[in-house]
Amino acid sequence: MRLRKKPWISQALEDYKGKELLEDGLEAYKGKWRALLGDKPLYLEIGCGKGQFISQMAQLHPENAYLGIETQRDVCYYAVKKLRDQEIDNARILRADAAHLLDWFEKGEVEGLYLNFSDPWPKARHAKRRLTYRSFLALYKTILKPAGHLRFKTDNDALFEFSLEEFKEFGLPLLTVSRDLHHTEILNEAQTEYEQRFSALGKNINFCEVVF
Numbered sequence: 001m002r003l004r005k006k007p008w009i010s011q012a013l014e015d016y017k018g019k020e021l022l023e024d025g026l027e028a029y030k031g032k033w034r035a036l037l038g039d040k041p042l043y044l045e046i047g048c049g050k051g052q053f054i055s056q057m058a059q060l061h062p063e064n065a066y067l068g069i070e071t072q073r074d075v076c077y078y079a080v081k082k083l084r085d086q087e088i089d090n091a092r093i094l095r096a097d098a099a100h101l102l103d104w105f106e107k108g109e110v111e112g113l114y115l116n117f118s119d120p121w122p123k124a125r126h127a128k129r130r131l132t133y134r135s136f137l138a139l140y141k142t143i144l145k146p147a148g149h150l151r152f153k154t155d156n157d158a159l160f161e162f163s164l165e166e167f168k169e170f171g172l173p174l175l176t177v178s179r180d181l182h183h184t185e186i187l188n189e190a191q192t193e194y195e196q197r198f199s200a201l202g203k204n205i206n207f208c209e210v211v212f
């Protein structure tokens with residue numbers, strides 16, 4: 001997700017820091033997310049973008065806690081604003097790079113993971129940056145509880161096929177696979193900004209769910 005630089009966002013984010021937006025000292029929360037968010041199962045969305053999915057899921061499931069992880073600070077603004085405007089108290093946005101997940105989460109601390117419309121990094125030499133690359137799967141395996149699930153949606157057919165191969169190589173059983181999610185009965189509780197944009201253009205949406 002690329003946004004034109006908006007200088008006012010940095011100032012506006014000051015009001016969200018340490019509240020809806022967490023970005024400094026994330027290591028201090030390791031093993032303690034339940035203390036911050038209530039004693040609730042913890043779900044992560046990695047690459048949450050402008051936060052539509054996570055804000056909807058948090059509202060649909062007040063019994064759970066949600067963290068959206070997003071590298072781009074300007075993009076985080078739109079996500080934290082949704083949490084504030086909609087008075088959502090069971091979710092936070094982490095401005096951080098998922099490559100460092102092990103610094104912020106204890107082994108088995110996370111109930112489930114969502115990857116929605118992850119950047120495809122189409123060049124072969126960038127494959128290691130894809131969030132379904134095996135080194136990321138190893139991080140997910142550590143922080144997920146035993147038999148925790150990863151749910152993955154993407155419009156990008158090449159990334160989807162690559163990811164299915166990575167899951168197989170990693171030995172992860174596939175619970176569900178669809179190359180046209182919106183024309184199935186599979187539960188799809190919340191749509192992301194990218195999902196709405198691509199499906200409005202008639203693009204099929206790929207989905208799979210794997211168990212760690």
Ligand code: SAM
Nearest residue numbers: 001047048049070071097098116117192193194
């Ligand atoms: N999930 C949103 C959606 O479906 O509308 C956003 C999709 S956008 C294509 C992918 C997002 O993932 C971008 O905002 C990008 O900054 C973020 N991202 C990419 N790599 C990341 C990483 N290693 N850690 C956290 N966020 C990442």
